[in-house]
Amino acid sequence: MSNQPKIKVCIAGATGWAGSELAKAITGTADLELVSAISRQHAGKNLNEVLDLKGSNIPVFATIEEALTIPCDVLVEYTKPDVAKHHILTALAKGVNVVVGTSGLSDQDYEEIGVKAQEHQQSVLAVGNFAISVVLLNKFAEIAAQYMSNWEIIDYASAGKIDAPSGSARELAYRLSQVKKQELQVSIENTKGVKETRGADLNGTQVHSLRLPGYVIALETIFGMPDEKLILKHEAGNSSKPYVTGAFLAIRKVSSFTGLKRGLDTVMDL
Template sequence: MTIRVTIAGATGKVGGPLAKAVAQSGDLELVGAVARANTGKRLGDVIGAAGVDVVIRGTAAEALAVPCDVFVDYTRADAVKAHVLTALEHGAHVVIGSSGLSDADYAELDAIAKQKDLGVFAAGNYAITAVLLQRFARLAAAEIPSWEIIDYSYEKKVDAPSGTARELANQLAAVRAPSYHVPVSSTVGARDARGATIAHTQVHSVRLPGYTSSVEVVFGVGSERLSIRHDSLDPAGPYVGGTLLAIRKVSALRGVVRGLDRLLGT
């Protein structure tokens, strides 16, 4: 059965390539597109995809006037929650590719999705290599008691930490809480210099030109140090395959499910 898909952020750095991939697949049908710019134009003309005749709409509600099975959001931190709520109101399952949602936001969306018998899938990172980083980090956390996370991204990313870093911190918390010789609350000087505390882990966000998306977790014990790092050098390529996987599987979920590893059986 063909899965009907609407993409918010369909002209963006990930949304555009994803729209092309959906249109070229044999089992998915692109039926809607949302973007702030180019409203009213045909998506195929904007992203250079011949045969993609979907008209770009300015809001999620307008795009969802055409029924879809799965709504995908690759927009921005200040828009994603409203888009997800609108999609759930229209009876669509949701795949979240945007960062910026808090744990409280996810709890709220989980309750609404379960009430409506719908699935919402979210991943901090849809790259398979990022899933491997999470797996290796969980193994290390079981053996090494102390760690911190460094989150790197491009200079215009307004939300911090990244969804990748937040998801990694939550996964490590499921193993155990890290041990710090000096409690963060006992910091002498600027407390913020120790980063943000996310799921018991200190997370430091760097926003500079020259980065696309990277996350590093640094473990320390005795006179030893272990660093595990993931770098995305392409702003779109690593994420398309994982997002397509989520689109195909989200209808089997109920409520919010987080982490690409949950779909890979890791």
């Protein structure tokens, strides 16, 4: 049996779609311990009772400030973009490392977060999507961008998803921009008709966000060269279970560096 102390975890958004699945899974691990949770709807309750789990009391708080009165090593951020940044910066100031699963934070947000992480000598691992298939898509897309001239991203999600583009699409567009800058054959400015139909320019990549019933989450990158194209696509089902394995990896690896890293593959041997 390992003598290493358990990694103490707080989940912001612990009763949500992805957060609740992660909370349930943590209770079955030997090296992780869920010590607190954030959920405004269930504040003041015991998370074990809310999610029908077994074990000792896991208090649920309404705010990050209250939750961090219970010492923890890692905050897993699974809420909404309008509060996520505050959660992350507050945790860093309290000496807590952060794993980010929330969509909608901008490159500018991450620039500020990276500065604060270095300032407090803490770490932030920002993961647009914890699914291993998305990690591989990102890696394959970076390789393809080295050899293919142009690409665009299609971001699919359910009709109720409020942020567009998704965190996964933002992360992929950012990563492709680090490979090289592409030049459109016809610039958006020279496009005739309704320019908005060409999508949004995100770090030099045209991104199209579909929000329709029937979709859960999907991400597609289409690469084009004369007389050939390459299509890379990830599709997710209704279950949030595929994200648990990646989240476990992120929680266990986030203390292995200082500052900000973007993408789960940055702590993997790929």
